[in-house]
Amino acid sequence: MPRSLLFLSLLLPSLVLAAPATPAPVAVRRFALLVGVNDGGPGRARLRYAVTDASSFGNVLEELGGVLPQDRLMMLEGDRAALEQALARFKAMVAAAKSPGSRTEALIYYSGHSDEEGLLLHKDRFGYRELRQALEQLPADVRIAILDSCASGTLARQKGGVRRPAFLVDTSSAVRGHAILTSSSEDEVSQESDRIGGSFFTHNLVSGLRGAADSTGDGRVTLHEAYQFAFHETLARTERTRAGAQHPAYDIELAGTGELVMTDLRTTSAVLVVGEGVEGRLYVRDEPGRLVVELNKLAGRATELGLQPGRYTVMRESRGASSQAVLMVGDGARTVLADAAFVPVMGELTAMRGGAPLAGAGSQPMVMPMDGSGRPYRFLNLGLIPKLQTNDLFGPNGEVDNALSVSLGVASLGRLNGFAVALGANWNSASIRGVQMAIGGNVVRGEVSGMQLAVGGNWASGRVGGVQAAVGVNVARQGGTVGQLAVGANVSSTSMSGLQMAVGSSWVDGDFDGYQAAVGLSMVRGNMSGVQMSAGMNWADSARGAQLSLINMGGDVEGMQLGLINIAGKMNGVQLGLINVARNLESGVPVGLLNIVQNGQFHVEAYGSDVNFANLALKVGSRYLYTTLVAGVGSVTNSRGPSHWTMGVGIGGHVPLTERFFFDVDVVTNSIHEWGGSFEDNRLLHQARLMAGFQLASRFAIIAGPTFNVMHTTDGEPVTALSQFSKTTDRDILFWPGVQVGLRL
Incomplete structure (x- = not known):
């Protein structure tokens, strides 16, 4: 025994000296790419809360997760091209932050539609293989992907993933690799709920990150704790839904020691x-x-x-x-x-369901509580102004629930379940179910189910299900299913469906599904599905339906734009106007005097014809349809110098036969003017033209072809021939075949 004690006394100091020193704290910088897309393409129900989920998850990361505002990148309601651009920008952000002695963590969050093959972005698909490859190429020490979408578990079961009962738990920060969380298994749907205003999985994940998942009570929520909390809560909340139970899944490829702390409540x-x-x-x-x-x-x-x-x-x-x-x-x-x-x-x-009423002073004794509000209840409120009304006899600040309120000035209530009328204004600290009428205005700090009618304006802090009508302004802070009618303006601070009509402006800061109209401006800062009309300008980040205005502007447009000026990013449908502009015309046609399509035609032609010895034309349009502006100078037989000049406009079709060989078929109408004379003239030339072309280089082609010409006067006078192929007669109309040859750039 003494020998053993002696041996231990000699060994312990050696072990202490040989133990590795505690590593110095390493600076960690975390980046987040947040993607939310409600539109999964044709044939799929439009989601309501994908964008909301992305914003909620981003907010908790910024508030508690150590993500700085400049390190947070949002991509909302974009297509495949937008996602590719966002991933490239995100990768560059992470790469720029790499430095010796520091750690970087990159997180990609997606909320939207998906299937067994990949993410569904409008009409596009971004495959799981591509997503995994993009994740692996991020130059970060830790890479995390969180997918809240149907069948997203397919990503977790793909190559190389090792499922383990828990994430790594330690006190250091030496983890490297990637982790993938998905809201459902590969054969399940992911569900969202109006009650919680989002998806089950993201709602529970955010709840966990805010502290509900802190099982150890150390003020930190690890990825393991957050996942376990979201898994059990999501499963419990979906077991009895119509779509069936939802089982979140995960896949980890991590090495080293340490834990992934997602949020720190101590900050x-x-x-x-x-x-x-x-x-x-x-x-x-x-x-x-x-x-x-x-x-x-x-x-x-x-x-x-x-x-x-x-x-x-x-x-x-x-x-x-x-x-x-x-x-x-x-x-x-x-x-x-x-x-x-x-x-x-x-x-x-x-x-x-759909939003809780706001409570007043919860410590007050209850008098006949109504609908579980916790506030005193009186059937009737009578008064002139706050502090001079019957409600102030029973509750602080008038926060008493009523079924009927009549005020000659300003009424202050808690919840309303009935009818309120005031000459001044109605102020509700909680929700209402019924009708508010006021000359001044109506303010509800909760939800509205019914009608708000005012001369001045209406304000609802919660969701609105019903009608807001005012001479001034209507505001729905949380959107809803609303009919907003105003002389001044209608405003929804988030997505809504229904009707907006205003003389001034109708504005939705989110998605809109329904009919929006204004004399001035109609604006949707999200996806518009339905009809958008105005006398001034329409704007929609993306549109599915019709835009009718003097000026229409849309990001991704599927449907029709009708106006003097139509502008679209990605266009699928018809643009009908004086000037049409599209960055990417996928399908459809622009019809107008000037059509500019970035991925379409833009050509300058120089050619001679039997009518004019020199012509210059501009052709712009889509791949198959174009408009052309033509100007030319010509001379008749025995004329010294130019005898006339022409100016015309036309519309035609482009037919590519091979990579080099093509045909153009169009009709052009020209006005004919005497050289050196006035702009007024009585002759018109109509041409049907068939032009064959051969592409010698990418921006250089030879063109030639026949024309059929009809020239007439507008006042019945005999027409003078301009072409050697026609003869002057005493008639006011001439017909003849012609020809033209030239170059296209």
């Missing part, structure tokens, strides 16, 4: 601490009514949630009963939510 200035005594299923909603975090809280341990400063309503389901707490989360503070803060409410949480 945020606003923390909600859910106390040890609180238990049950919690739904945390912000002031506009958006569901921010959802979790199942167990008693015995506090849970910290990283949030933005602001007012929150927390609904709880526990042991078959519902309760609610309202609190302010301050900047730079740790707000504690204790069990005593909850007050019982009537009804079940399912009544809150």
